[in-house]
Amino acid sequence: MIRIENLTKQYGGTSVVDGVSMLIERNSITVIVGTSGSGKSTLLRMINRLVEPTSGRVLIEEQDTRAEPAHLLRRRIGYAIQGHGLFPHRTVAENIATVPRLLRWSAERVAARVDELLRVFQLDPALYAGAFPHELSGGQQQRVGVARALAAEPAVLLMDEPFGALDPIIRAKAQEDLLQIQDRFGTTIVLVTHDMDEAFLLGDRVGVMSEGRLLQYDRPAVLLTRPADPFVARMTGLTDRAMRLLSLTTAGEVAVPGPATGPQVPASASLREALSEIVWCGADAAQVMAADGTPRGSLTVASILAHGRPG
Amino acid sequence: MPSTAGSARGLPGVPLSAVPGGVRLDRLGTLLSLAAVAALVLLPFVVFKANRIVPGDPRGFFQALPGLLAGACALALAGTAAVAVSGARARVRLAAALIGLLALALAVAAAGSALTPPGNKVVRIAPGAAFWVLLVCLGLMATDAITRLRPSPGRRVLFLGLFLAVVVLALASGLFDQLSIMREYAVNAERFARELRQHVYLALGSLGAAVLVGLPLGIFCHRVPRVRDAILGTLNVIQTIPAIALFGILMAPLGALAAAVPLAERLGIRGIGAAPAAVALFLYSLLPIVANTVAGLKRVSHAAVEAARGMGMTNGQVLLRIELPLALPVIVTGIRVVLVQNIGMVTVAALIGGGGLGTFVFQGIGQTAIDLVLLGAIPIVVLAFSAAVLLDALVERLDRAHR
Numbered sequence: 001m002i003r004i005e006n007l008t009k010q011y012g013g014t015s016v017v018d019g020v021s022m023l024i025e026r027n028s029i030t031v032i033v034g035t036s037g038s039g040k041s042t043l044l045r046m047i048n049r050l051v052e053p054t055s056g057r058v059l060i061e062e063q064d065t066r067a068e069p070a071h072l073l074r075r076r077i078g079y080a081i082q083g084h085g086l087f088p089h090r091t092v093a094e095n096i097a098t099v100p101r102l103l104r105w106s107a108e109r110v111a112a113r114v115d116e117l118l119r120v121f122q123l124d125p126a127l128y129a130g131a132f133p134h135e136l137s138g139g140q141q142q143r144v145g146v147a148r149a150l151a152a153e154p155a156v157l158l159m160d161e162p163f164g165a166l167d168p169i170i171r172a173k174a175q176e177d178l179l180q181i182q183d184r185f186g187t188t189i190v191l192v193t194h195d196m197d198e199a200f201l202l203g204d205r206v207g208v209m210s211e212g213r214l215l216q217y218d219r220p221a222v223l224l225t226r227p228a229d230p231f232v233a234r235m236t237g238l239t240d241r242a243m244r245l246l247s248l249t250t251a252g253e254v255a256v257p258g259p260a261t262g263p264q265v266p267a268s269a270s271l272r273e274a275l276s277e278i279v280w281c282g283a284d285a286a287q288v289m290a291a292d293g294t295p296r297g298s299l300t301v302a303s304i305l306a307h308g309r310p311g
Numbered sequence: 312m313p314s315t316a317g318s319a320r321g322l323p324g325v326p327l328s329a330v331p332g333g334v335r336l337d338r339l340g341t342l343l344s345l346a347a348v349a350a351l352v353l354l355p356f357v358v359f360k361a362n363r364i365v366p367g368d369p370r371g372f373f374q375a376l377p378g379l380l381a382g383a384c385a386l387a388l389a390g391t392a393a394v395a396v397s398g399a400r401a402r403v404r405l406a407a408a409l410i411g412l413l414a415l416a417l418a419v420a421a422a423g424s425a426l427t428p429p430g431n432k433v434v435r436i437a438p439g440a441a442f443w444v445l446l447v448c449l450g451l452m453a454t455d456a457i458t459r460l461r462p463s464p465g466r467r468v469l470f471l472g473l474f475l476a477v478v479v480l481a482l483a484s485g486l487f488d489q490l491s492i493m494r495e496y497a498v499n500a501e502r503f504a505r506e507l508r509q510h511v512y513l514a515l516g517s518l519g520a521a522v523l524v525g526l527p528l529g530i531f532c533h534r535v536p537r538v539r540d541a542i543l544g545t546l547n548v549i550q551t552i553p554a555i556a557l558f559g560i561l562m563a564p565l566g567a568l569a570a571a572v573p574l575a576e577r578l579g580i581r582g583i584g585a586a587p588a589a590v591a592l593f594l595y596s597l598l599p600i601v602a603n604t605v606a607g608l609k610r611v612s613h614a615a616v617e618a619a620r621g622m623g624m625t626n627g628q629v630l631l632r633i634e635l636p637l638a639l640p641v642i643v644t645g646i647r648v649v650l651v652q653n654i655g656m657v658t659v660a661a662l663i664g665g666g667g668l669g670t671f672v673f674q675g676i677g678q679t680a681i682d683l684v685l686l687g688a689i690p691i692v693v694l695a696f697s698a699a700v701l702l703d704a705l706v707e708r709l710d711r712a713h714r
Binding site (some may be wrong): 048050071072074075076079081082083084085086087099100102124145149 | 692
């Protein structure tokens with residue numbers, strides 16, 4: 001658990017981050033979203049003390065982050081940034097091994113961990129361990145960047161616009177991968193982005209920042225249905241908020257067991273996707289199928305629309 | 312043939328002009344061949360001097376050489392010219408240029424032997440203008456061919472080593488002993504070794520000191536941008552002071568230091584001599600080292616540094632493991648500039664008693680003995696050239712490893 005208490009950063013009298021407090025639960029993904037200059041990156045960088053706060057404090061598992069030297073703290077916290085920041089003069093394996101080496105792991109343990117991570121990130125060790133970053137595609141570089149951040153098995157992973165430089169198709173894949181990785185390692189992830197879709201897709205909780213202040217910090221559905229501030233409502237999108245809301249619930253959660261008609265949709269699909277499929281096929285219901293192909297029940301347009309309204 | 316044939320066959324940047332009738336001419340090779348032929352016909356190949364000071368008596372290529380040898384060498388040179396003019400492959404051109412150089416060297420050696428009366432140590436046979444023009448033309452042809460071959464850095468160093476070994480062996484063989492420059496060398500052999508050593512010491516010593524001071528200074532400038540402009544500005548001003556003036560400026564404080572501190576004087580620190588030369592060279596060396604260190608560090612990807620810090624590297628680790636390795640090619644480029652510049656500039660140090668090969672140059676000028684000037688100047692050129700090739704190869708090697 002990360003507890004942020006009244007954190008403020010001032011540069012020459014201007015508050016870049018202004019009295020932010022928030023509680024980040026263990027094993028969750030928290031997304032901080034805001035326009036550029038909102039202070040979201042500065043807030044993130046104060047967690048691993050790349051930026052020292054003017055006032056306030058950060059506690060990780062109830063321990064003040066200032067209790068140890070900053071560089072030792074950072075070795076326990078994963079850090080991935082936009083444009084990956086890979087070391088161009090080091091191989092993929094050496095890049096991933098950076099923090100384990102700083103922590104003086106044994107050579108065998110480092111090698112085993114590098115091998116494991118390359119496999120998790122779908123990079124064949126035989127092909128990629130000895131490659132240099134410039135020999136990889138953008139998507140591969142980004143994966144190595146995240147693998148490197150996770151190398152020393154950190155409990156907390158900070159990500160600063162990690163997918164910002166990727167094209168939409170690769171970004172979607174990277175986001176999907178991140179959800180699986182979080183599932184697998186149970187890492188507590190704090191991610192900063194300016195992309196509201198990304199925030200809603202990834203965040204268990206989403207914090208909206210503007211001009212250094214945390215305007216609202218809650219579950220995505222709450223941000224949509226009960227925005228605390230006109231700015232939050234604007235950020236979350238006024239014109240398509242119903243569709244956004246639908247995208248937060250899966251077909252499997254709403255399906256009613258029993259006979260079904262209409263197009264087949266997977267249980268993991270969002271209501272938004274299911275509705276799109278129903279409209280496309282000219283039907284008024286869909287059959288929800290589990291991952292193993294067994295029917296899960298029926299999903300009607302009416303039941304979908306009921307989820308697209310506040311309250 | 313269509314006019315596109317040249318560009319289709321030639322490497323980029325290598326012009327092959329297409330001539331009606333299908334004959335392709337190499338522009339550079341044609342130009343060099345024309346220059347060489349004109350020089351050989353119009354200019355003296357060697358100059359015959361009754362002694363080392365008097366004006367010489369020019370001799371043409373065919374006058375200077377015994378008939379048979381003149382024909383053979385001329386034939387070899389004509390063959391080289393034919394290859395140069397044709398659009399032959401780089402490998403062939405290199406071989407032809409080397410054969411041409413060999414023929415030229417043999418010709419000048421033979422001219423020396425043929426024109427010197429047996430046992431006469433006073434007569435001087437100096438290579439003439441035609442020889443130097445041919446040497447430059449063949450050298451250009453060879454370097455052009457080597458450039459087109461695009462050898463790896465290691466190969467280039469190997470070429471250089473071979474070239475130097477061949478030159479040293481040829482000079483040691485005694486084949487060229489009748490030539491005026493070698494006569495001067497024979498008289499000054501012991502001093503030559505000493506001044507060569509002094510030249511290298513001065514160039515490398517001031518470079519070493521400049522690296523020791525300039526590297527930390529460059530890192531400091533990078534870390535504290537506020538001082539950067541002041542430091543680089545000061546070094547820039549130093550760079551604009553002419554060498555002679557800087558020697559003069561340094562004479563007073565170093566002389567005073569020697570007078571005040573006996574230890575300094577015992578260490579050889581005086582107003583004139585090697586000390587002011589070394590200090591001046593050191594000061595000149597600082598700007599390229601500091602400026603390139605700053606530029607190299609600036610070039611390092613901001614994201615890589617940010618990631619390194621974010622993952623828990625200390626400032627020292629970021630510098631040693633990330634920033635310096637990535638900046639190294641640019642820093643070594645600065646060192647290359649300094650070394651080549653120093654090798655040239657040490658020459659002037661002879662004026663204030665600093666020693667080095669410049670001693671021969673200025674002594675030769677004083678005595679209007681051009682051969683003595685060349686005895687100093689040619690090794691300086693070879694030293695500077697070798698340093699450039701070596702360090703260029705190093706930079707390329709580093710750049711390849713640190714993309």
